[in-house]
Amino acid sequence: MLGAGQAVRPQRILWSDFLERDAVERLGIDWRGSHVATLDLYQSRSGAADPLFRRIFGAGAAAGGILLLVITGYLIINTLPLWAIQSPFSFISTTAWITGIEQADGSTLEVYGAASALFGTAATSLIAVLFAAPIGILGAIYLVEFAPKRLAIPLTFLVELIAAIPSVVFGLWALGDLSIRLRDSIEWWVASTLGQVIPWLSEDPGSPAADSVFRAGFLLAIMILPMIVAVSREFLRSVPISLREGYIGMGATKWEAIRNVVVPTARVGLIGAVLLALGRAIGETIAVTMVIGNAEGIPSSLFLPGNSVAAKIAGNIGEASTEVQLSALVALGLALFLLSFVISLIVRISLRRFAAIKAVS
Amino acid sequence: MSRAELTVREALLEPGARDLRRARTDWIMRRVVEIAAFLAVLPLFALVLFVTLRALPWLSPEFFFNNPLDTQPGIFNAIIGSLQMSALALLITGPIGVAGGVYLSEFASARVASIGEMVIDILLGIPSIVAGLFAFLLLVPILGFSGWAGSLALSVLTLPIVMRTTQEVVRLVPPSVREASLALGVPVWRTTLLVTLRTALPGVLTGLVLAASRALGETAPLIMTAKGTNASNFLDFGTTMNAMPLVIYRYAEAADDRTIGQAWATALVLMVIALTLNVIVRWRTIDSRVA
Numbered sequence: 001m002l003g004a005g006q007a008v009r010p011q012r013i014l015w016s017d018f019l020e021r022d023a024v025e026r027l028g029i030d031w032r033g034s035h036v037a038t039l040d041l042y043q044s045r046s047g048a049a050d051p052l053f054r055r056i057f058g059a060g061a062a063a064g065g066i067l068l069l070v071i072t073g074y075l076i077i078n079t080l081p082l083w084a085i086q087s088p089f090s091f092i093s094t095t096a097w098i099t100g101i102e103q104a105d106g107s108t109l110e111v112y113g114a115a116s117a118l119f120g121t122a123a124t125s126l127i128a129v130l131f132a133a134p135i136g137i138l139g140a141i142y143l144v145e146f147a148p149k150r151l152a153i154p155l156t157f158l159v160e161l162i163a164a165i166p167s168v169v170f171g172l173w174a175l176g177d178l179s180i181r182l183r184d185s186i187e188w189w190v191a192s193t194l195g196q197v198i199p200w201l202s203e204d205p206g207s208p209a210a211d212s213v214f215r216a217g218f219l220l221a222i223m224i225l226p227m228i229v230a231v232s233r234e235f236l237r238s239v240p241i242s243l244r245e246g247y248i249g250m251g252a253t254k255w256e257a258i259r260n261v262v263v264p265t266a267r268v269g270l271i272g273a274v275l276l277a278l279g280r281a282i283g284e285t286i287a288v289t290m291v292i293g294n295a296e297g298i299p300s301s302l303f304l305p306g307n308s309v310a311a312k313i314a315g316n317i318g319e320a321s322t323e324v325q326l327s328a329l330v331a332l333g334l335a336l337f338l339l340s341f342v343i344s345l346i347v348r349i350s351l352r353r354f355a356a357i358k359a360v361s
Numbered sequence: 362m363s364r365a366e367l368t369v370r371e372a373l374l375e376p377g378a379r380d381l382r383r384a385r386t387d388w389i390m391r392r393v394v395e396i397a398a399f400l401a402v403l404p405l406f407a408l409v410l411f412v413t414l415r416a417l418p419w420l421s422p423e424f425f426f427n428n429p430l431d432t433q434p435g436i437f438n439a440i441i442g443s444l445q446m447s448a449l450a451l452l453i454t455g456p457i458g459v460a461g462g463v464y465l466s467e468f469a470s471a472r473v474a475s476i477g478e479m480v481i482d483i484l485l486g487i488p489s490i491v492a493g494l495f496a497f498l499l500l501v502p503i504l505g506f507s508g509w510a511g512s513l514a515l516s517v518l519t520l521p522i523v524m525r526t527t528q529e530v531v532r533l534v535p536p537s538v539r540e541a542s543l544a545l546g547v548p549v550w551r552t553t554l555l556v557t558l559r560t561a562l563p564g565v566l567t568g569l570v571l572a573a574s575r576a577l578g579e580t581a582p583l584i585m586t587a588k589g590t591n592a593s594n595f596l597d598f599g600t601t602m603n604a605m606p607l608v609i610y611r612y613a614e615a616a617d618d619r620t621i622g623q624a625w626a627t628a629l630v631l632m633v634i635a636l637t638l639n640v641i642v643r644w645r646t647i648d649s650r651v652a
């Protein structure tokens with residue numbers, strides 16, 4: 001069932017297995033008279049509390065699984081009222097979000113579409129990865145390959161600290177400082193050069209929008225950077241030093257060794273780092289809500305206000321008055337949940353061979 | 362450069378145009394990765410500096426010890442609310458998470474452990490808004506908008522953190538330590554609690570602190586559950602409860618300078634708490650992870 005991964009992960013034989021007679025027999029060991037059997041007998045005399053103890057601890061582990069099942073089930077059940085009036089396909093492909101308008105013939109028009117929110121989530125996440133992936137991976141290369149130890153330790157520490165800052169603080173910072181700087185620098189510059197040719201990079205220079213998709217994406221880039229650096233660093237470090245030495249010993253420069261040996265060896269891990277960060281970016285809520293502008297529809301330019309799935313839920317949950325309205329928001333949440341589910345599954349499958357991923361995620 | 366300063370390799374190579382180009386590429390890429398590393402830490406300094414500058418004028422004793430509706434408004438109820446909701450979330454998830462983590466690394470078969478790890482991975486990846494939505498749908502109809510609902514929503518996010526760190530650190534305890542205890546005739550349950558878990562305790566505590574730091578900073582689940590309030594409610598989990606992230610979120614786009622200033626001051630307090638917690642637990646282990 002596990003396929004290739006099984007070959008590397010050794011069969012786990014736990015010390016606790018040895019305390020059960022049948023487990024010992026399963027391993028093909030004659031337990032009678034051996035020290036294993038002694039333990040087993042001892043177990044049955046004074047360890048009467050052990051089975052109960054194990055069950056209690058097992059219940060703790062089961063709580064995680066039950067929680068996941070309940071969340072999934074409850075989200076799905078709560079989307080049912082929406083599927084009664086709309087199909088999942090039309091929910092995903094519609095851009096309009098109309099919560100009930102009286103029409104001329106007396107009926108109410110209700111349409112719920114996730115497309116514009118999904119667009120916002122995809123656009124901000126991709127912008128974030130576009131900025132954060134090169135800087136994060138190159139930064140990790142510096143930390144692993146070039147930085148002297150007394151510089152590598154504090155730098156690694158500082159990058160990790162970025163991840164500790166609450167996202168609402170990032171949102172406030174972006175609102176009061178970063179957004180304005182971006183608008184007057186990168187955004188203005190791109191809009192007045194490339195924007196003249198490419199419509200979705202254009203902006204009215206006279207009255208720039210208060211919020212924009214691009215600024216939300218850039219903020220996300222800063223927020224996911226520590227994750228990319230941390231995961232990439234783990235994988236770059238796991239490349240054996242002898243590979244580098246061999247290549248440099250043949251006359252290569254340090255950079256050539258990194259480009260031709262280290263990075264290709266750690267490639268899967270680097271892609272995993274970016275994917276993990278993408279998952280983080282997709283789920284990020286508050287910071288994006290504060291700077292994306294919460295506008296309806298798909299914006300015609302990245303420098304205009306837009307919306308994201310998480311921001312739409314946060315912004316509309318207070319006003320959801322009918323069951324269908326609420327269930328449409330739950331459907332957005334379910335879409336978000338499934339997206340992050342799929343991403344963590346892909347990462348898990350592709351990185352199963354590496355243990356490093358667990359240490360950092 | 363005098364001849365004597367060349368390295369042996371450079372001298373042997375008789376540098377031609379191609380070697381010069383390679384050396385130049387190497388030099389340029391070294392500068393590029395240095396700049397990337399610099400850019401990676403730059404936002405931390407920019408953020409800390411800017412938040413501090415904006416917040417300092419608004420910090421005063423009244424800010425910490427008054428409630429929002431007092432004549433000198435403060436965030437006392439938000440500080441209390443954040444602390445007690447995070448504490449309750451940890452009280453709920455601490456024992457469950459530690460027990461689950463220990464089970465997965467000590468008792469579970471390879472198959473169960475692999476499934477358990479996958480479940481934790483997925484739980485860790487749940488967006489905070491989805492956790493909030495879940496609590497809003499399931500808990501708010503039963504408990505109302507309350508501190509209880511807020512704490513439970515935070516628990517959804519802290520449980521996998523505690524479980525994952527516990528599992529990782531318990532796995533690092535050498536088997537010989539357990540075997541020594543078992544050989545002395547100590548039952549499994551005492552060995553696990555008093556030897557294995559005791560050895561892994563610093564790591565388990567690290568996980569709990571990281572979970573606390575996450576719970577203190579979460580906003581989205583609380584918007585939908587604890588909602589925020591101007592009243593003070595010490596240990597009164599039955600009513601709506603204020604929290605520091607909620608204050609920042611609500612005050613961020615206020616019209617008057619004083620309210621916005623309070624958002625910045627609250628952000629500084631929250632940031633200092635989160636950074637302090639992380640510095641404490643991370644600094645201790647940084648050498649082993651970098652070396």
